[in-house]
Amino acid sequence: MRSVVVTDPPKADLDKVTKLAEYGVATVHEGLGRTGFLGTGLRPTHLGSRIGGTAVTVLSWPGDNLMIHAAVEQCGPGDVLVVTTTSPCSDGMFGELFATALQLRGVRGLVTTAGVRDVAELHAMGFPVWAGAVSAQGTVKATAGSVNVPITVGGQLVRPGDAILADDDGAMVVPRQDVDRALTSAQARIDKEEATRQAFRDGQLGLDRYGLRAKLSELGVEYVTAEEYGS
Template sequence: MRNVVVTDPPRADTGDAEKLGGFGVATVHEALGRVGYLGPELRPAWAGARIGGTAVTVLCWPGDNLMIHVAVEQCRPGDVLVVATNSPSTDGLFGELFATALARRGVRGVILGCGVRDVAELREMGFPAWSRAVSAQGSVKATAGAVNVPIVLGGQVIRPGDVVVADDDGVLVVPRNDVPRALTAAQARIDKESAARAAFEQGELGLDRYGLRNRLGEFGIEYVSHEKYAEEDA
């Protein structure tokens, strides 16, 4: 691994990132063809947060948060700090003091492929954080890593300047060059879901709206009366 800090990488538009955050993880994930999801292990430190921002990436050693200190300086308003370790770690590399520094710089939140601590303080501050674990285990500042290089979390490659969307459903990455398509596709899905919601409120069934009723036979599903079922099951 090269110990490097890449300065001023190209970023997606922060307004576009915020708009994708408003759509939410599930909507954008479905709209893009179910790609980019970082998996169920990354969970919010507190419920109700929703963000969309541009990634500043950090690669640390397990139990060592030196490079997070280095990365803070590279953060701009609208960014999301995304931290990976070069081997599995659940140590609490991030807490309230880091959040204070990042909030001052306009950072929208943090995604941690390790542990987080000071959860009560983060909730009180309203600073969003997603992590693999909650852990009081502390860290050292002893080993060099990298900032603003491609990293891998949840099987997804995250590059500096990509858009990160996160909410109660998890975390999603949208490659920077794919943001325009994501915006168009997500809006189309929102419109489609709004129409479906209105139909369901009027009593329409998904079986009919999605053309499933006439396909039930293909799945081997049959309708039988309770009486007949009881006789057959006797």
């Protein structure tokens, strides 16, 4: 495997990515046809954060955080560090010291398939993290990997400069060329959901709004009285 640090990848427009994050992961994910979700294995270490930024990607060997150190130099305002390993790893590869360095550079958060530690400190300093594990297990700095190359997270391809969104529902990637489309589709979904919300407030049932009575009948679901069911 060739080990490289790519220093100048193109990035999605940060203002648009910041706006996209306001819609939330679930809305953007649905608006894009249920694509881009980075999987249920990534959970926030603390609830209440919502971020959007441009990906700086890291491919590391398990239990080795050397390339995270290399990645810090490549990070700037509005970035989100995205770290994965060449094979599954739950070791605590990231902690408060890394977060201190990244906060200084304007990085908005971390998404990693590996583990993190110093969780209380990360929470106190307000550095959002979505991780595959929490672990005190330490790491080494011995093996080369790569920075700002395409990586795979949760079955999704993440390229450097793509939009990364994360909140209490998880994390997702939006390819940088799809950010404009994501903004349009997310707003359309918000409008549709507000119309549905108002219909529910007015007493309409989902069975009727979504035309599900015919679906139930098609699937052979019958309405019977309790007496009929008991007999």
